[in-house]
Amino acid sequence: MTLPAYTGRFAPTPSGYLHFGSLVAALASYLDARAQGGQWLLRMEDLDPPREVEGAQAAILDTLGAYGLEWDGECIRQSQRHAAYAQVLEQLFRQGLAYACRCSRKRLEPYGGVYPGFCRDAGHAADDAAIRLRVPQLNYGFSDRIQGDFSQHLAGDVGDFVIRRRDGLYAYQLAVVLDDAWQGVTDVVRGADLLDSTPRQLYLQELLGLRQPRYLHVPLIIQPDGHKLGKSYRSAPLPTDQAAPLLVRALRALGQKPPAQLTRAGAREVLAWGIAQWDATAIPRSRALAEAQLE
Ligand code: GLU
Numbered sequence: 001m002t003l004p005a006y007t008g009r010f011a012p013t014p015s016g017y018l019h020f021g022s023l024v025a026a027l028a029s030y031l032d033a034r035a036q037g038g039q040w041l042l043r044m045e046d047l048d049p050p051r052e053v054e055g056a057q058a059a060i061l062d063t064l065g066a067y068g069l070e071w072d073g074e075c076i077r078q079s080q081r082h083a084a085y086a087q088v089l090e091q092l093f094r095q096g097l098a099y100a101c102r103c104s105r106k107r108l109e110p111y112g113g114v115y116p117g118f119c120r121d122a123g124h125a126a127d128d129a130a131i132r133l134r135v136p137q138l139n140y141g142f143s144d145r146i147q148g149d150f151s152q153h154l155a156g157d158v159g160d161f162v163i164r165r166r167d168g169l170y171a172y173q174l175a176v177v178l179d180d181a182w183q184g185v186t187d188v189v190r191g192a193d194l195l196d197s198t199p200r201q202l203y204l205q206e207l208l209g210l211r212q213p214r215y216l217h218v219p220l221i222i223q224p225d226g227h228k229l230g231k232s233y234r235s236a237p238l239p240t241d242q243a244a245p246l247l248v249r250a251l252r253a254l255g256q257k258p259p260a261q262l263t264r265a266g267a268r269e270v271l272a273w274g275i276a277q278w279d280a281t282a283i284p285r286s287r288a289l290a291e292a293q294l295e
Helices: 020-035 056-066 082-094 105-111 154-158 172-182 192-208 243-253 260-264 267-277
Strands: 007-010 039-044 098-101 130-133 139-144 148-153 161-164 187-191 214-218 220-222 288-290
Touching (some): 007 020, 007 187, 020 039, 020 187, 020 214, 020 243, 020 267, 039 056, 082 098, 082 130, 082 161, 130 192, 139 192, 148 154, 161 172, 187 192, 260 267
Parallel strands (some): 220 288
Antiparallel strands (some): 130 161
């Protein structure tokens, strides 16, 4: 079987609408795929219904359409993939690679996000408990195409991490690894807020014998007050009637040099220019860019 040389994806969470920071990440992933003749897939990461904003899924699809960011095939929804997650979770639990944790949030508060291992050897049953993956006393690192070498000591920096929450919802770390592998993703291009998640994902890939994609993390766009442009913060949703100027602005944020007159063209022309001229090496090697400083 021959695998396609390049399969990329955009994987938004419908806990909000797309904003300028999501456009930068989506555009980078789209152009990197198309410039290499690759596929570009769309996956809706709707793992957390209580945090989902009503209408966000439809709005995300409409916005991508208005910006000319056409994906290949069907949009996959993680809410349809629970059986696959459950199967792997049960396997990890049976093998003792994961265990049930009954610690309350309050009990863990003093540990700054690194799980101290209280339930590691407790032998709790899996129901009404979070499931954590045991991590080794090892560094997991990779070479990001833009950000360079990045590694974390899993036990010291992260600790055993949650792969299914106590309320039964599957965790992003598990779902993203299974779905990237299942969809044959060769290249992950996404926001630099996820750099810190990548070593956990590498460990899961290794445990499950999955192929490791290449990674490229693009700078986050932050507001003057230091807020990440994101769903947890009220950032403006992308207007659908200004696709070309905002695509040009996103290209500039990615270090590309589009000619000024492109702002008056249509979204498709901007994308065609972007595909033809794409230079991933020009992306700023920075984890964040201030929105106010963009042209
Ligand atoms: N769903 C994640 C987000 O919207 C992105 C996941 C990924 O690209 O790996 O932040």
